Every structure is written in structure tokens, then in C-alpha cells.
Amino acid sequence: MKAGSLFSGIGGFCLGFQAAGITTAWAVDKDFYATETYQRNIPGTRMVNEDIQKVSVSNYDLEPVKVLHEGFHVKAFPRQEDGKASMIQEESYFMT
Numbered sequence: 001m002k003a004g005s006l007f008s009g010i011g012g013f014c015l016g017f018q019a020a021g022i023t024t025a026w027a028v029d030k031d032f033y034a035t036e037t038y039q040r041n042i043p044g045t046r047m048v049n050e051d052i053q054k055v056s057v058s059n060y061d062l063e064p065v066k067v068l069h070e071g072f073h074v075k076a077f078p079r080q081e082d083g084k085a086s087m088i089q090e091e092s093y094f095m096t
Contacts, residue, residue: 003067004028006052010037013071014045025063028055029071 001022005014008027017024026046029035035049048060057064 002065004065006070009034009071011041014042025065028052
């Protein structure tokens with residue numbers, strides 16, 4: 001059985017699905033650094049580094065899957081220059 005992953009981050013959920021015998025065919029996340037780490041953690045999975053609102057099965061020729069799972073959308077704690085995190089209440093950080 002194959003799965004697709006949204007808000008994939010560094011691949012934690014995908015590794016859990018993999019341990020349960022479900023292969024992730026493709027994953028989507030817009031954070032460049034997370035997708036770079038994901039590809040090191042789970043080589044061979046097709047990674048789409050793009051805003052989820054711009055991704056569709058047809059425009060990225062994604063393989064059909066039986067399971068679709070998603071991680072948490074965690075842009076509420078953005079990185080700052082000093083390395084500290086702060087809560088920013090901006091609409092763009094939350095899915096509606």
C-alpha cells in the first residue's frame with residue numbers, strides 16, 4: 001500500500017507509516033530545509049518543495065495513493081536571526 005504525505009516536514013510521520021509497512025510515494029512541504037532533511041531521512045520518496053495550495057495530483061503528476069496523511073502545519077513558531085522562536089499571529093501561518 002502507498003501513501004501521500006502533506007506538511008511532511010522532516011518525515012517523522014512517513015517513517016512511522018514505513019514501519020507499519022506503508023510506503024510513502026510522494027511528500028509535500030514548502031520549507032526548503034525540512035525537505036532537504038526529509039530527503040536524507042527517507043531517500044527515494046518523491047519530494048515536492050512547494051506551497052500546498054499550488055500542488056495538485058495533475059499539475060505535479062503525482063502517483064495515485066490509497067492513504068493520504070499529513071503532519072502538523074507548524075509555522076506559528078518561525079525562526080529568527082537570534083535563534084529564538086516567537087509566536088506570530090499572522091493569517092498566512094494558519095490553514096483556513
